[in-house]
Amino acid sequence: MIPDEAELTAGVKIEPGKSYGFFTDTTRCIGCKACEVACKEWNLLPADGLHLTGMSYDNTVGLSASTWRHVAFIEKISDGDGRATEMAPYQSNWLMMSDVCKHCHNAPCLEACPTGALFRTEFDTVVVQQDICNGCGYCVPACPFGVVELNMIDGKAHKCTLCYDRLKGGLEPACAKACPTDSIQFGEVGELQQRAHQRVSELHELGVDSAYLYGVPNSPGATGDLGHLNAFFLLTAEPEAYNLPAAPSRASNRVGPSLSFGLAAAAGLALAAAALFGWQK
Amino acid sequence: MTLVSTPSRAPYGREAKYDPLRADNAPITTYYDQPQLKKSHWGTRVALYIFIAGLSGGAQLIATAADLAGGEQHRGVVRRGRHIALLGVFFGPPLLIWDLHSPDRFYNMLRIFRRTSPMSIGTYILSSFSLFSLMTATAQLAGWRKAAQLTQLPAAIAGAGMTTYTASLLTATSTPLWAAAPRSLALQFAGSSFGAAAAALQLAGRVDGDEAAAPVLEGLALAATATEFVGALAAERRHRALGIADAASVNTASGALYKLGALGLGTAVPLASYAGKLIGGRPRPWLMMTTALAVLAGSFALRLSVLAAGNESAQRPQQSLRFARREKVR
Ligand code: SF4
Ligand code: SF4
Ligand code: SF4
Numbered sequence: 001m002i003p004d005e006a007e008l009t010a011g012v013k014i015e016p017g018k019s020y021g022f023f024t025d026t027t028r029c030i031g032c033k034a035c036e037v038a039c040k041e042w043n044l045l046p047a048d049g050l051h052l053t054g055m056s057y058d059n060t061v062g063l064s065a066s067t068w069r070h071v072a073f074i075e076k077i078s079d080g081d082g083r084a085t086e087m088a089p090y091q092s093n094w095l096m097m098s099d100v101c102k103h104c105h106n107a108p109c110l111e112a113c114p115t116g117a118l119f120r121t122e123f124d125t126v127v128v129q130q131d132i133c134n135g136c137g138y139c140v141p142a143c144p145f146g147v148v149e150l151n152m153i154d155g156k157a158h159k160c161t162l163c164y165d166r167l168k169g170g171l172e173p174a175c176a177k178a179c180p181t182d183s184i185q186f187g188e189v190g191e192l193q194q195r196a197h198q199r200v201s202e203l204h205e206l207g208v209d210s211a212y213l214y215g216v217p218n219s220p221g222a223t224g225d226l227g228h229l230n231a232f233f234l235l236t237a238e239p240e241a242y243n244l245p246a247a248p249s250r251a252s253n254r255v256g257p258s259l260s261f262g263l264a265a266a267a268g269l270a271l272a273a274a275a276l277f278g279w280q281k
Numbered sequence: 282m283t284l285v286s287t288p289s290r291a292p293y294g295r296e297a298k299y300d301p302l303r304a305d306n307a308p309i310t311t312y313y314d315q316p317q318l319k320k321s322h323w324g325t326r327v328a329l330y331i332f333i334a335g336l337s338g339g340a341q342l343i344a345t346a347a348d349l350a351g352g353e354q355h356r357g358v359v360r361r362g363r364h365i366a367l368l369g370v371f372f373g374p375p376l377l378i379w380d381l382h383s384p385d386r387f388y389n390m391l392r393i394f395r396r397t398s399p400m401s402i403g404t405y406i407l408s409s410f411s412l413f414s415l416m417t418a419t420a421q422l423a424g425w426r427k428a429a430q431l432t433q434l435p436a437a438i439a440g441a442g443m444t445t446y447t448a449s450l451l452t453a454t455s456t457p458l459w460a461a462a463p464r465s466l467a468l469q470f471a472g473s474s475f476g477a478a479a480a481a482l483q484l485a486g487r488v489d490g491d492e493a494a495a496p497v498l499e500g501l502a503l504a505a506t507a508t509e510f511v512g513a514l515a516a517e518r519r520h521r522a523l524g525i526a527d528a529a530s531v532n533t534a535s536g537a538l539y540k541l542g543a544l545g546l547g548t549a550v551p552l553a554s555y556a557g558k559l560i561g562g563r564p565r566p567w568l569m570m571t572t573a574l575a576v577l578a579g580s581f582a583l584r585l586s587v588l589a590a591g592n593e594s595a596q597r598p599q600q601s602l603r604f605a606r607r608e609k610v611r
Contacts, residue, residue: 055313062315072312108455111397114404115389134389135382138400141321141454141595144605149319155382243312243598245605251453252397254463258452259399262445262467265508269475270342270441272504276497277351277358 006172012187014167016122021162021230022176023192024098025199026242027211028183031071031096036060038178039069042163062243063099065149068160069175072097072242097233097242098175098184101126101147101160102215105227108251109159112142117157124189124230125162133157144226144248162231189230196234203234210236214244224249311598317605318455320595321588323380328585330376331447334407335474335580336481337369338443341414343478343501345437347494348430354493361485363418363429365478366436369443370411377407399449406446410439444474447584451591457604458528458594459587462519468512469583473547475505477580480551480573487570499569502576503555509583510548524603528590535589538582547579 006014014020039045045066053059056073063070074095107126110118117133120126128139128148135155139148148159163173171177176186185192193216203211215221215232220239222228224247239246311317344362347355378387391408395401413436420429448470451459459466479502486492517529528539554572558564594600 058313074312111395112400112453114393114395114398114401115386116393116395117389132386132389132392133383134386135384136380136390136400137322137382138398138450138454140319141456143319144455146316146318150322150382152382238310240598240602241310241312243315243317245317245602247607248455248605249460249607251455251460254460255397255399255402255449255453258449258463258467259402259446261464262448262471263441265468265471266338266342266441266444266475269471269501269505269508270346270437273343273346273497273501274350276500277347277355277494280494280497281350281352281355 001169004170006170006186009177010172010186012172012191014123014170019124019189019230020167020187021103021125021189021192021232022100022173023185023187023196023232023234024100025183025185025196025234026095026097027203027208027234027236028181029071029096029098030181030183031057031073031094032180033071034178034180035069035098035175035184036067036071038174039160040067042166042174043068043161063101063147063149063159065151065158068100068158070099072099074237074241095237095241097235098179099242099244100175100231101162102145102221102232103160103162103230105222105230106225106250106252108142108144108226109139109148111250111252112138114138121164121167123162123164123167125164125167127161127164128157128159130156142251144224144245144251146243160231189228193228193232196232199234208236212236214239220244220246221248223247225253226250309599309602311602314598316596317598317601318595320592321454321456322382323588323592325585326376326380328581328588330373330380331470331584331588332477332581333368333372333376334443334447335445335470335584336477336577337366337373337414338410338440339474339476339478339505340365340368340482341410341417341433341440342437342444342475343482343498345433345440348433351494351497355497357486357489357491358482358494358498360421361482361489362478363414363421363433365481365485366410366414366440367418369407370414373407374411397453399446399453403442403446403450406439406442410436410443413439445471451587455601455605456591456595457523457525457600458520458591461523461525461604462516465512465515465519466587469509469516469587470512472505472507472509472512473543473580473583476502476509476547476551476576479505480576483573484570484577487566495569499555499558502551502573503559506548506551506555506576510552513544513548523607525594525600526597528586531590531593533590533593535586535593539586539590542582543579543586545579546575547583550575550579 058073076093103125117129133156176184215229340362347358390404416432448467452463479498483498
């Protein structure tokens with residue numbers, strides 16, 4: 001094994017204590033699904049079964065306990081009224097996007113997990129510790145992106161680990177290394193964000209007005225107290241077209257209001273009970 | 282299948298600051314109508330747990346109120362309330378562990394405390410409720426009135442948590458139906474829990490032939506179901522404002538259960554029946570008993586239908602994506 005191999009393949013040295021993530025530039029994606037395959041191979045994930053959805057070229061449909069990279073295929077069939085006749089630069093009439101766990105800065109899945117199985121690693125990524133997870137399933141509805149899922153066979157929650165084991169060995173994550181177009185770029189989050197902003201201005205200069213970032217501070221995706229997303233995206237259509245929420249929120253912000261309201265109501269009813277008992281005495 | 286169209290203009294502009302309100306008004310193009318969220322796996326088991334937790338928490342609170350404020354004629358309510366509280370002690374933990382997918386690791390719940398997680402908060406509420414309720418019931422059985430009075434206070438405080446933390450459990454997720462109404466859901470659950478406890482105490486008193494406290498319990502059930510009703514109205518308003526089809530407006534089994542069970546049996550029947558008696562109806566014991574049974578059934582139906590309708594809402598991308606256009610929903 002080559003020590004610090006990521007320096008050669010991604011130009012970044014992997015050190016504990018720093019923040020790592022993905023910049024997924026969808027204008028570069030060609031929909032080859034090498035990322036999906038590399039992820040499955042490295043992480044020994046089972047196949048999802050062979051079935052045709054009949055929509056797009058996407059038979060995987062979404063992320064799941066056994067699919068941690070998912071390539072969305074969005075066909076621009078219509079331009080609103082009729083058939084689309086023009087092609088945007090950089091993308092044909094297809095938008096392709098390799099989706100993944102966002103490794104949120106304030107991760108709702110982690111904040112919901114009652115066992116501490118979901119934890120923040122020394123690389124600032126969010127990982128499920130399989131030996132601690134008891135399959136309560138609370139992380140599943142907590143995630144605003146529909147990422148983490150329970151596997152009913154082993155009874156544990158599963159999602160992208162940002163190749164925790166590879167990072168420990170100084171290797172770039174499997175999907176990023178396999179991506180032939182560098183649509184998936186791995187690196188330190190701060191540096192990736194800079195690179196991404198630069199790419200957006202570049203695209204704007206080339207006439208791709210629609211390019212914007214999803215998941216960097218003060219942008220769609222990084223809303224509602226989530227902070228920023230360590231795995232963020234460059235998109236050219238509304239977030240929803242890629243099945244991404246425009247303004248996801250932090251679920252734990254709702255604990256205080258609901259708990260205090262509920263307890264106040266309970267206290268009020270208990271006082272009413274005391275008053276009624278005292279009155280009848 | 283929808284035809285997906287993508288705009289040729291910049292959706293959020295070159296340098297434009299992201300404006301959630303602007304996004305809110307734009308039409309939503311989904312990804313081939315595929316679900317955008319994963320739903321919870323909760324069903325009947327968890328609904329039963331939420332029902333029992335609310336019932337036993339409410340019973341402990343009412344017993345404590347009767348003990349502190351009531352007279353000798355209310356001793357029966359104290360005793361029976363402490364017994365009903367044991368339902369949560371004996372059925373709560375097994376139901377929850379049964380619902381885990383790796384139940385042999387259930388004890389990992391006690392590894393940490395996480396204040397951002399109602400499931401973690403609830404673990405400690407249930408644990409302390411069980412401990413103190415068991416102590417109170419034991420002291421009562423042994424005839425140590427002072428000891429029972431001491432342990433009933435922490436049991437009642439934990440009991441207040443039991444009546445309502447389950448609403449926070451649902452609301453602190455990304456499931457649109459639950460997440461949209463943090464406060465109203467808490468009102469509904471707290472009201473329904475107290476209503477169920479008062480109804481159960483009424484029935485138990487009837488069985489014991491001790492109806493001294495019946496008027497108090499009826500008044501309490503009236504206040505509780507009124508609270509629940511206010512919560513239901515508030516939730517409906519909130520859902521409508523956020524464009525989420527709520528349980529009362531969906532054409533599914535959960536919608537029917539919510540309308541007939543939660544709203545009908547759980548609020549309309551008791552409101553009419555208790556209020557009717559209050560404004561001078563003749564005391565008809567069979568009517569009061571039927572009403573108490575309706576309240577209990579309504580309380581379970583509320584939990585079952587809200588769970589099911591929530592899971593359905595998570596599977597509808599139009600709703601979850603619409604909900605996620607509001608930057609701050611609290
Ligand atoms: S995207 Fe979902 S699963 Fe991934 S870190 Fe964020 S909340 Fe957790
Ligand atoms: S299923 Fe596992 S990882 Fe998810 S919240 Fe429960 S214990 Fe944590
Ligand atoms: S490997 Fe790269 S180019 Fe191929 S589908 Fe994945 S992100 Fe797109």
